[in-house]
Structure formats: C-alpha cells, structure tokens
Amino acid sequence: MVKRIIKVLFYSVSGIIVIALLVAFAGPLWRHWITYPQMEKQVNEFQKLRKEPAFLSNFHTYRGVMHAHSYLSHDSKGTLNDIIPAAKSDGIDFIFLTDHPHGDSDTIPKGYHGNYGGVLIESGTENRGFDCWPLVPTIINWKLDKDTVAKQIVSNGGIIFYAHTEEPHNWGNPDFQGMEIYNFHTDTKDGESASWHILNFMVNGNKFRPWALREFFDEQTTILARWDSLNMKRKIVGFSAVDSHENQSFRARYLKDGRIQWIGPNAKAVDTMEVRFWNKWLFSEPDKSGWVFKWMIDTYQSGFNYITNYVMSDSLSVHSLAENMKKGHLYTAFKSLGDAKGFQYYASNQKDSIIGILGDSIKIDQVKALKAVSPLPGQFRLIHDGKTVNISSGEDYQYSWSELIEKGAYRLEMHIKQNGKLIPWLYANPIYIY
Ligand SMILES: [Zn+2]
Incomplete structure (x- = not known):
C-alpha cells in the first residue's frame, strides 16, 4: 500500500515537473524551431534587395x-x-x-x-x-x-x-x-x-x-x-x-590567489569558489579579458x-562628428534588420538641386520637394509636426508640394514588412521649413 502511494506520488510530481518545463520552454522552443529560422530567412531575403544609392552630397x-x-x-x-x-x-x-x-x-x-x-x-x-x-x-x-x-x-x-x-x-x-x-x-x-x-x-x-x-x-x-x-x-x-x-551575464575569472570569482548581472561580484575536480569542466582558458566562463545576454x-x-559628416573626427550630430545630420536604424548606410533624406529646389539635408532649416520659398533614397526598399512615412501626411513605398521617395507649403518640421520614417506586419526600421531627423 505504502509502496503504491510512493509510486503514485513519484509519477505525479515528475509529471508536474515535466509539464511545467514544457510550458516554460514552449515559447522559446517554438521560436527556436519555427519563428527565428523564418525571421532569419526573411531578413536574408530582404538584405538581398540591397542597391547602393549614389551619394548625392559631399558628406560621408x-x-x-x-x-x-x-x-x-x-x-x-x-x-x-x-x-x-x-x-x-x-x-x-x-x-x-x-x-x-x-x-x-x-x-x-x-x-x-x-x-x-x-x-x-x-x-x-x-x-x-x-x-x-x-x-x-x-x-x-x-x-x-x-x-x-x-x-x-x-x-x-x-x-x-x-x-x-x-x-x-x-x-x-x-x-x-x-x-x-x-x-x-x-x-x-x-x-x-x-x-x-x-x-x-x-x-x-x-x-x-x-x-x-x-x-x-x-x-x-x-x-x-x-x-x-x-x-x-x-x-x-x-x-x-x-x-x-x-553586463547582463554570468562570468568567471581567476583571482590572484587562484580562486574563481563569479560576476553576475550588472557587473556585481556574486561569489568566489575554489577550482575542484567537480567544477573544473566549467572553465576554459582565459580570454583576452581574463574570462574563463561567459554566459551573456547583452554582448x-x-x-x-x-x-x-x-x-x-565630412570626416571621421570627433569634431566633425559632434558638429554634425548637433546639426541633426543623422538618422538611426535597426541594423540587425538591414544596414541603412546609403540612406539620404534631403530637400531640393525648383532646379532639382539639393538645398539641405536632414537636420537643416530651409526657407519656405526655396523648397520644391523633399526626397529620399534608401539602399533597401520599404514604406516611407512623412511626418509633419507629429502628423503623418504622406505614405509611399519603394526605394526612393519624393514629396512635392502642389499647393501651399506648410511650415514646420518634416521627418521621415521607414517601415519594413516582417511576418506580414509593418515594423519601424529607420528614423530620420526632420528637415525644418520656415
Ligand atoms: Zn546608460
């Protein structure tokens, strides 16, 4: 009787543990076998569409x-x-x-x-x-x-x-x-x-x-x-x-006295231990920074x-970069989805000459169109003072005014499709029309 109860208890507890583990890991495992391979395939296909746009200004x-x-x-x-x-x-x-x-x-x-x-x-x-x-x-x-x-x-x-x-x-x-x-x-x-x-x-x-x-x-x-x-x-x-x-990691390295120090999340020292026969297998040769064990999230x-x-910027110097950052001559993109180098957003005049780039301020009577080129195709969204005023898709973008030009800040976003859903990929600083 007692044997039977122990047996039932053993199987129930093991069953519960297995079910709990399955539930906890179901999402990550699904992603491992299904979602992420699909995502990787999509991103690789997307990258293949890359075309290097001609560089239109003197900036790099x-x-x-x-x-x-x-x-x-x-x-x-x-x-x-x-x-x-x-x-x-x-x-x-x-x-x-x-x-x-x-x-x-x-x-x-x-x-x-x-x-x-x-x-x-x-x-x-x-x-x-x-x-x-x-x-x-x-x-x-x-x-x-x-x-x-x-x-x-x-x-x-x-x-x-x-x-x-x-x-x-x-x-x-x-x-x-x-x-x-x-x-x-x-x-x-x-x-x-x-x-x-x-x-x-x-x-x-x-x-x-x-x-x-x-x-x-x-x-x-x-x-x-x-x-x-x-x-x-x-x-x-x-x-x-x-x-x-x-720093979202567990790492270990040798102390001077031969013991191992464990560094946990936020670079906090959590423990020290002796190297023994039972834990030796955990540690490899020290890397350049001295780590003998690394498990990291945010590398x-x-x-x-x-x-x-x-x-x-005209050159790779702290001074030039800083000056151009202050001017807003910059855009930002989720690079793991696609490298955005080559993207350009600018304003042109009646003669189709470039009269300013992102971050610049331009007089209302000079501007004829806002234009952009991108190395990768996507959906462009023009946002004027917080309101989306124009949407179009492709590798390049043009917004010309037929009627009265409105003053204000015009910034550009690019969105790309993933799993059939549009997601933000790139944010460009505004061109200011005054
Ligand atoms: Zn910080």
Whole structure:
C-alpha cells in the first residue's frame, strides 16, 4: 500500500515537473524551431534587395554608437578587448561612450579618446538624465544645478543630449540639443518578464541572439510624440542609444590567489569558489579579458548591431562628428534588420538641386520637394509636426508640394514588412521649413 502511494506520488510530481518545463520552454522552443529560422530567412531575403544609392552630397556616412558603457562605469567590466572587436564586426566607425561618474567625479579625462584600431572613441558621461560629451578634457562640477551644467557644457562647444527620455526632464531647458528617441534599456522595461527572456536566451542566445534581442522591441510612441512636439518649437536632434554595458551575464575569472570569482548581472561580484575536480569542466582558458566562463545576454556585438546611428559628416573626427550630430545630420536604424548606410533624406529646389539635408532649416520659398533614397526598399512615412501626411513605398521617395507649403518640421520614417506586419526600421531627423 505504502509502496503504491510512493509510486503514485513519484509519477505525479515528475509529471508536474515535466509539464511545467514544457510550458516554460514552449515559447522559446517554438521560436527556436519555427519563428527565428523564418525571421532569419526573411531578413536574408530582404538584405538581398540591397542597391547602393549614389551619394548625392559631399558628406560621408559613419555608423556609430552614442551611449554605451565601459569598465569606468560601476556596472560594466568592458574594456577595449571587448569593445573594439565587437565594433569592428558590426562595421561601427565611432563610439561616443557615456560612463557613469564615480560620485560627483567624471571619468572623462581618464577615459578613452582617440582612434583604436580604426574605431574612433570619445568619452562622455551619463549623469542626471544627460548624455554629455564636453569634447574637451574637463572636470564637470556636478554639484551645480543641472541646467547650469548644461549651459556651461553647451556654451563651451560640448553636447548635452537627454538620456532615458521615458523619465522626467526639464523639456523647457533652452540649451539641450537632442534626445534619445530610442533606448534599448528603456525598451526592456516594458513587455515580457525578465525570467521569460532568460529562458529564451538559454534556448536561443547562441544561435539566434539578434532575434532573441528583438523580442524586447516595442515602438516608443510616447517618446516619438514628445520629440515631435518639441521640434515644433525648436530643433531637437533625435538619436538612438543601445546603452550597452555587456553586463547582463554570468562570468568567471581567476583571482590572484587562484580562486574563481563569479560576476553576475550588472557587473556585481556574486561569489568566489575554489577550482575542484567537480567544477573544473566549467572553465576554459582565459580570454583576452581574463574570462574563463561567459554566459551573456547583452554582448557589445549584439547591441551595436541592434540599432545604429548614421551620422553624415565630412570626416571621421570627433569634431566633425559632434558638429554634425548637433546639426541633426543623422538618422538611426535597426541594423540587425538591414544596414541603412546609403540612406539620404534631403530637400531640393525648383532646379532639382539639393538645398539641405536632414537636420537643416530651409526657407519656405526655396523648397520644391523633399526626397529620399534608401539602399533597401520599404514604406516611407512623412511626418509633419507629429502628423503623418504622406505614405509611399519603394526605394526612393519624393514629396512635392502642389499647393501651399506648410511650415514646420518634416521627418521621415521607414517601415519594413516582417511576418506580414509593418515594423519601424529607420528614423530620420526632420528637415525644418520656415
Ligand atoms: Zn546608460
């Protein structure tokens, strides 16, 4: 009798565990076998449609990351050994870092500045809601009122962009020059639970990392609406932030005394242990950064490739890039869906000459048409002061006025089809007609 009860109990408990595991992993497994292979196929087909558009102006286009963290932040361990190979494999030309300060002290003077194996890096800081790049070796006095700091940085030629724009900011501040219109970290705060994503990365992190990351995506409509409303008053540059820390991970490395130290999420030390016969198999030879074990979600490589800023600039120098960022000569696109290098958005006159590009202001009596070319086809949406005024599909775009031209900010979005659904792919800064 007792034997029978034990048997029944054993089978019921095992059954429940198996069912629970199946339920928990059903979504990730479905994605592994069905959804992600389909997605990969679609994206590969889409990339094959690529045609390089002729370059219409004297600018070059540089791919860049604006808002990422290195070991100088308390919550990252990333060094050039991790950052540079990732940037190179993604075709990234420049990285404007935004390390968290230590207390009130910035890390900018001792941060990375210069060209590291072909990747240009400039150090900045993320503090009190700012992505801030002073562009000169300086010590910012963070004890001052925030708006005063912004004024000082901007009047000395630096950049103050607003970070994490889902949070409260002084939107009336007259000095800030731009804002994040997409932040990956912001996007992870809505949608599925963290545990669901961890399960999904356990199943799909290796083979389908770009698509597992795309699971976080939600269109940031509130932030975009804010951006539009601000642009009705003055130019506010929009850009994207991958906010890469490479810190959602479990990693291990040797301590000097031969023990192993475990580093968990947010680069926090979680445990140390002796290497014994039973755990030895977990650890491999140390990589360049000394890691002997790595399980990571947000690698620099996948982050830099997820969304990318494209800055139109005459050269790859900090000065030129910064000046063109401030001017809004930039667009941003979800690069894992398709590389947008070659896209151009411009205004032309009666004679069909280019009289300005994205970010520029143009007199109402000079402009005849707004035009765009794209290396990949999609649906163009022209948005005038927050309202979609024209939609058309293809590789190039033209909007000519037949009647009265209206003043205002005209920005362009491109959407592409995935699984029969249109999803945002590219956001371009407005052309301002005044
Ligand atoms: Zn950040």
